[in-house]
Amino acid sequence: MILVLAEHDHASIKSATHHAVTAAAKLGGPVHVLVAGHDAAGAAKGAASIAGVAKVLHADAPHLASPTAENLAAQVLAVAPSGYTHLVAPATGQGKNVMPRVAAKLDVAQVSEITAVVSADTFVRPIYAGNAFATVRSGDRVKVLTVRGTAFDAAAGGGAAPVEAVPVAPAVTRGAVVTGQELTKSERPELVGARIVISGGRGLGSGENYRKLLEPLADRLNAALGASRAAVDAGYVPNDYQVGQTGKIVAPELYIAVGISGAIQHLAGMKDSKVIVAINKDAEAPIFQIADYGLVGDLFEILPALTAALPAR
Amino acid sequence: MKILVPIKRVVDFNVKVRVKPDGSGVDTANVKMSMNPFDEIAVEEAVRLKERGVATEVVAVSCGVAACQETLRTALAIGADRAILVQADGELEPLAVAKLVAAVAKKEAPQLVILGKQAIDDDANQVGQMVAALLDWPQATFASKVEVAGGKATVKREVDGGLETVELELPAVITTDLRLNEPRYATLPNIMKAKKKPLETLDPAGLGVDVSPRLSTLKVAEPPARKGGGKVADVAELVAKLRNEAKVLP
Ligand SMILES: Cc1cc2nc3c(=O)[nH]c(=O)nc-3n(C[C@H](O)[C@H](O)[C@H](O)COP(=O)(O)OP(=O)(O)OC[C@H]3O[C@@H](n4cnc5c(N)ncnc54)[C@H](O)[C@@H]3O)c2cc1C
Ligand SMILES: Nc1ncnc2c1ncn2[C@@H]1O[C@H](COP(=O)(O)O)[C@@H](O)[C@H]1O
Secondary structure, eight states: OEEEEOOBOSSSBOHHHHHHHHHHHTTSSOEEEEEEESSOHHHHHHHHTSTTEEEEEEEEOGGGSSOOHHHHHHHHHHHTTTTOSEEEEESSHHHHHHHHHHHHHHTOOEEEEEOEEEETTEEEEEEGGGTEEEEEEEOSSSEEEEEOGGGSOOOOSOOOOOEEEOOOOOOOTTSOEEEEEEEOOOSSOOTTTOSEEEEEOGGGOSHHHHHHHHHHHHHHHTOEEEEOHHHHHTTSSOGGGBBSTTSBOOOOSEEEEESOOOOHHHHTTTTTOSEEEEEESOTTOTHHHHOSEEEESOHHHHHHHHHHHSOOO | OEEEEEOOEEEOTTOOOOBOTTSSSBOOTTOOEEEOHHHHHHHHHHHHHHHTTSOSEEEEEEEESTTHHHHHHHHHHHTOSEEEEEEOOSOOOHHHHHHHHHHHHHHHOOSEEEEESOOTTTOOOOHHHHHHHHHTOOEEEEEEEEEEETTEEEEEEEETTEEEEEEEESSEEEEEOGGGOOOOOOOHHHHHHHHHSOEEEEOTTTTTOOOOOSEEEEEEEOOOOOOOOOBOSSHHHHHHHHHHTSOOOO
């Protein structure tokens, strides 16, 4: 039996869960999804509709409203003994935060960010910013895995799994307490999972330029916006825009890199995109080595022209 | 208040690693080694907390081969007070490192353990969370701001949708994200001073930790090469190609 820890916002299930279910289904055995949240019936219903899910476990409690790693791990550990051979989570901020706690408590290894399932105990994962891929076999009785979403298709909808309420693990007394959130609000598609991503780098020069030049283009393409670390460090955009080894991993159909040099740490987050466009004034920039369509020139001229060449939506 | 900072010696972030022809691993012979960048940030943060009068002692710990001493000296040059090498020759998996760090923490009784969020060689992103679990301490991963006062740490953490603030009762575990601070360069006088700071060597058996691996690496391969390098002359050609050749635009 395989348990997938759902990624959700209580009201609905997030697509990261669909990708993790696809990976879980390759492990062999019925796939259960744990929805731990507060007033999360919507998310549980969403999980039940994912094709290939045999059962949804729903744990609902106020202390799971902004769940901490401590409380989520405790909830996973509370259900884990019912015969699960694999505990799986999407390799999102949440999955990365929680699953190593679960693994350590079970005294088993975690295999991080798997990109392929070879067999029930053997997995492929990237190392060195994706410059190498290791095939590793786990000898532990329970396998704890996080799943890189871009490496597995999203499971389809149309399922109708039963939802079972499970006992809630008590809140951990010595745990972190969430006291505030500053979430980036955007009408645009989410960076992870978007069909088109436009990322800006240091070449944009300022946050104002970033907005002035990239937003109109993103509007026309209904694209998500991303950035290099240099652009985030310089304060052009918030941290959650960062694409790369230590930011978000994306693999859209179309990735447009604007004023980004193409450091390996950036490439690690986007080089699996289907089509890559690079716009850079330096013809030697490494980004061109992986771009399908490189356009050498000044982004301040190219971007307005490109936006103008596309029909308004 | 004492702060423990676990640091890892890794292939320098500027090096593009090569997979060994026999697929047994990555070639690390004659490659520049450095402190994991996130760990430099962790050392810097701990030293700043000491400079602000919040911490009284910063202890750096590294688990691995004897050469990790160099990395520990770098931490001492940034401003750590003393160092511990847990010497082990084979490859250490994150769980083993976490157990060693937890054992050292039990011995040293720090109020904070500050680690990097991720080692840039194994890209595991596990040790901090595991240390917190093993010690049953609260954790704040991916920190971009840390304040310590009144027996509590208040940490801004980077989450997928933006930022989250958490409060941790000490003792606690924090892992660093890139924006937490910009580490200083060690000055020559400080590098000289670091040579005289105490460096103690322990071993896993002495700490009562079994470090035998749980995973076996069957093979290591290069990713399929991407054939890029295509160029277009202008915006018109770009749009035409995206429509007609790549078919990603309507
Ligand atoms: C541990 C670690 C982790 C990291 N993780 C990440 C990560 O996750 N993601 C990430 O992105 N980086 C990461 N980095 C940083 C990475 O190494 C690079 O420093 C960063 O990606 C550079 O960003 P950039 O390409 O925007 O800036 P630069 O390298 O400065 O490139 C700017 C580019 O803009 C071009 N340009 C300038 N003006 C114009 C113009 N008018 N028109 C057209 N082009 C122009 C220049 O030719 C240049 O190529 C990490 C680094 C470390 C050490
Ligand atoms: N061998 C090691 N010795 C000391 N600290 C380590 C070691 N390996 C990992 N760490 C710490 O754990 C963090 C996360 O590493 P990882 O979980 O391997 O990605 C690193 O940034 C270090 O702070």
